Amino acid sequence: MVTEVYVFAVLILSSFLQTATGFGYAIITAPLLALVLGPKETVMLTMLTGLIIRLFMMRATKHDGSFKAIFPLITASIVGAIPGAYIMTMISNDGLKLFIGIVLLIAVLALWKNYKISINHHKFTEGIVGGLSGFLATTTSINGPPIILYYLNSKAEENKSVFRGNLTRYFLLINIASIVISYFAGTLKIRDLWLQTLLSIPALYIGFYLGEKAFHRINSETFRKASLVMVFVSSIALIGAALSKN
Template identity: 30%
Template sequence: MEDLIILVLIVLVASFLQTSTGYGFSIIGTPFLLLIYPAHTAIQVNIILSICLSAFMIFKVRNEVDKSLLFKLIKGSIAGLLFGIFLYLFLDIRLLKMTVGALILILTILLILKLTIKRTSNRDFLTGGISGLLTTSIGVPGPPLLLYFSGAKIDKTTLRSTTLAYYLFVYFASLVMQISFGGTTKETWISSLLAIPPLFAGIMLGQLFFKWISQITFRIITYMILIFTGIYLLATSF
């Protein structure tokens, strides 16, 4: 019962954050799910719920999607997904978490110091590739997108809608690959089913909050999410 309450709270907060900012479900959800589930179960629960969230939300924001950027991210992610499944199956996840955590903190500090990133096609592809790698390996595709889009000063509406559309593809592809190569468990699917009600409650709350959040507040929340992610990944890699 205690684990169920924790699951409900994690999913409620994470889905609220994802819906109101375009990021946060995996960044917040995965670390805390690891407190109550084995690593592969936590990652798959996160991915299943992220697919449900993205599928529900995409119909509301589909007209705001930057389709050119979306296709570049998807194309770039394919190679990353393939390499990431290798890491998921064989690599010491602690090493990957340590490396990613350190890079996120360094780049976030640069963004706070007003680093700007000029968007190019090659950088769009590279961002998608890194995101795909992180999806199949640790179930967290958001940090590369968040860093890149923040540095490129993409507006919050385009950012939220385009990432939701991208997540729908990358999470589904990742789940298929993980199940094909590493299998799944009954616990994964039961836990995911139990988490559906708090997931949709968080979505409703997040949609209300999104209407009132300014671009400046949005950027501050973005930095907080990134700093939390970087610190968490470093702390849990030792």
């Protein structure tokens, strides 16, 4: 019973942050659920519940952002998700988590100090960023940081409504693609998770409702700092998860 209450509370928190900022769901959900659930169960439950909260958010962001804007990123992400699902069936990803966590930590510190990288070839960059995000989606379920850092570097957060709308569309599509790919790869067993997923809906809605109220009270600078803090938390969580197994 304690585990169920804990999971319920985690889902309220993560859906609140997802709704208020446009991202952060897996960043919060995966590390916290991993404390009480198995690693693969955590990844798959995060995928399934993430799909639900993003469907809620599509109604709230139906006039913000566009699928056309995120098409290059989502195409690259689907390509990256396929080898990720294959690797998930073969090897441990602790070393990968450690590497990604360190890289993200460096990137967050650079962005916090307003260090910018000039992007001359946006299509190429979107391909790399999208592919990495897709790979992370099927191996760790934490696929947001590369996309968030890319958007922040291009100052997309200046219009927070469009930023949130584009992120919602991106995460919805990669969520669906990851679930389908994981299912056919044999790592997603819906019959073992359908009840937990169904019971999560009230928690997800509570978080969504509170997050939607908070979103309209966040200014652009606060939004930017919250974004960087989320990626920082993600990097620390990934490093901690990897080192705890050693």
